[in-house]
Amino acid sequence: MAGLSNSIERFIKELISQAEDGIVEIGRNDLASQFNCAPSQINYVLTTRFTPYKGYYIESRRGGSGYIKIMKLTFSNESSISRIINEVIKNSITKDMAYDIVNSLYEDGVINKREGQLILHSIEDVALANVNIDYRNIVRADILRNMLLAFLR
Template sequence: MAKLSNSIEDFLLELIEEANGTVEIQRALLAERFNCAPSQINYVLTTRFTPYKGYYVESRRGGGGYIRIVRVEFKNKNSVDKLFNEEIGNAITKDKADQIINELMRLDYIDEREGEIIRVALSDRSLSLSGEEKNEMRANILKNILLVIF
């Protein structure tokens, strides 16, 4: 299974490189090319193309569904690594997320309106999950938002 995952990853990395950082492909066609189930494609996307590794993945399911993978270039890799690992980690509380949003506004990475939009997206009301699951989802959403900012 690892060999197949490596082959899929290598193929996608090559496409991303050829397309200058962004590729869009249909999941079904990719699965057909590698003679595997679409779930194998999902596995590769969730383990090899993560926000921490510098990728933003957008997926739309269904007949005309597609996968879009964007390689994100960080302006300051060290500060982003520190933010992802030390400040956010695998889970983050609403209060801690608010502190990060406030700091982003203070440093003029985002304006007040964008900050409020992010706050609403990360609010307990928006995330209808239980305690730790909510904090894990909040961390994932925040990391993906930060990829767009940085």
């Protein structure tokens, strides 16, 4: 199944890259027919690989003429970083969500590879080993927030 999910993800990303505005509207059933799979497989790919933490916004309408609208969010300026700090990170963030944010910032050219690696290493579970497991996501959010604030200075 991973191969199918990867193929669907690649296909959708290719469509988005070809769209002038970074917005794609597709029919869930049409996409499922094209990949010879159940619509639930399309839902799985969308919910796991096209999340806000990974830089995507999805709008969906169900029914016979239903569609999926996928928008690539770009993190290209200070207001985007501010929005991430204030609206996305909040008080706590999981390692996976934090990784997705950092990778999106890197892919959009907001941070370079070295900066991204430094951030990722600082929020690793190994780096937070002396922090009680119940508080790691809180501390991880504080570290990520402070590192992103440094980019605004």
